Amino acid sequence: MKKRIAIFASGSGSNAQKIMEYFKRHHEGEVVIVLSNNPDAYVLQRADNFEIPSHVFDRQEFYHTDNIVNLLKNLQVDIVVLAGFLWLVPDNLLKAYPNKIINIHPALLPKYGGKGMYGDHVHKAVLANNEEETGITIHFVNENFDEGEFIHQSRCKIDKTDDLEMVKFKIQQLEHTHYPKVVESLLKKMKS
Numbered sequence: 001m002k003k004r005i006a007i008f009a010s011g012s013g014s015n016a017q018k019i020m021e022y023f024k025r026h027h028e029g030e031v032v033i034v035l036s037n038n039p040d041a042y043v044l045q046r047a048d049n050f051e052i053p054s055h056v057f058d059r060q061e062f063y064h065t066d067n068i069v070n071l072l073k074n075l076q077v078d079i080v081v082l083a084g085f086l087w088l089v090p091d092n093l094l095k096a097y098p099n100k101i102i103n104i105h106p107a108l109l110p111k112y113g114g115k116g117m118y119g120d121h122v123h124k125a126v127l128a129n130n131e132e133e134t135g136i137t138i139h140f141v142n143e144n145f146d147e148g149e150f151i152h153q154s155r156c157k158i159d160k161t162d163d164l165e166m167v168k169f170k171i172q173q174l175e176h177t178h179y180p181k182v183v184e185s186l187l188k189k190m191k192s
């Protein structure tokens with residue numbers, strides 16, 4: 001039986017797109033729902049293009065009800081994939097999916113993580129520190145931003161001439177290449 005994937009995203013959703021594409025061609029899992037805290041997130045359009053249902057929630061629903069956990073359980077979701085999702089995950093969701101919620105971060109954690117460290121903020125900080133390399137981290141999610149056991153890291157060199165756009169491009173290449181495969185390898189390890 002295919003494992004069932006839920007994706008949480010707050011913005012553009014290019015990683016969500018790659019995961020949706022990947023699991024059209026690879027049959028270990030399928031994306032069954034996309035969730036967002038942002039009604040204007042482009043990821044919702046991407047989900048629609050794949051004819052994957054979506055759900056938008058607000059703070060009240062996410063942090064003060066069990067609606068999201070119930071929704072995921074009713075859909076028999078096996079794994080929760082955060083892809084550019086910018087809110088902390090509440091306790092009820094962490095408890096419902098122990099070691100089954102994963103996140104991607106555009107840096108080599110534990111460096112350049114934590115509150116406010118997302119998207120371009122991360123790359124700008126990396127460049128400001130004249131780092132010679134950067135990369136991505138895929139990790140299990142806990143109650144803090146960008147913490148939890150690492151599952152995968154990949155690195156890339158930063159050339160002296162690299163600007164923000166170039167670093168962003170290199171990171172996006174790494175993310176798009178590795179995130180779907182890491183999700184697949186976790187699904188393979190899950191008992192059915």
Ligand code: GAR
Nearest residue numbers: 012013014015084104105106118119
């Ligand atoms: C990705 O680079 C992801 O690593 C980052 O947000 C971007 C989302 O891009 N996540 C974080 O910074 C989490 N702290 P996308 O919407 O195009 O997938």
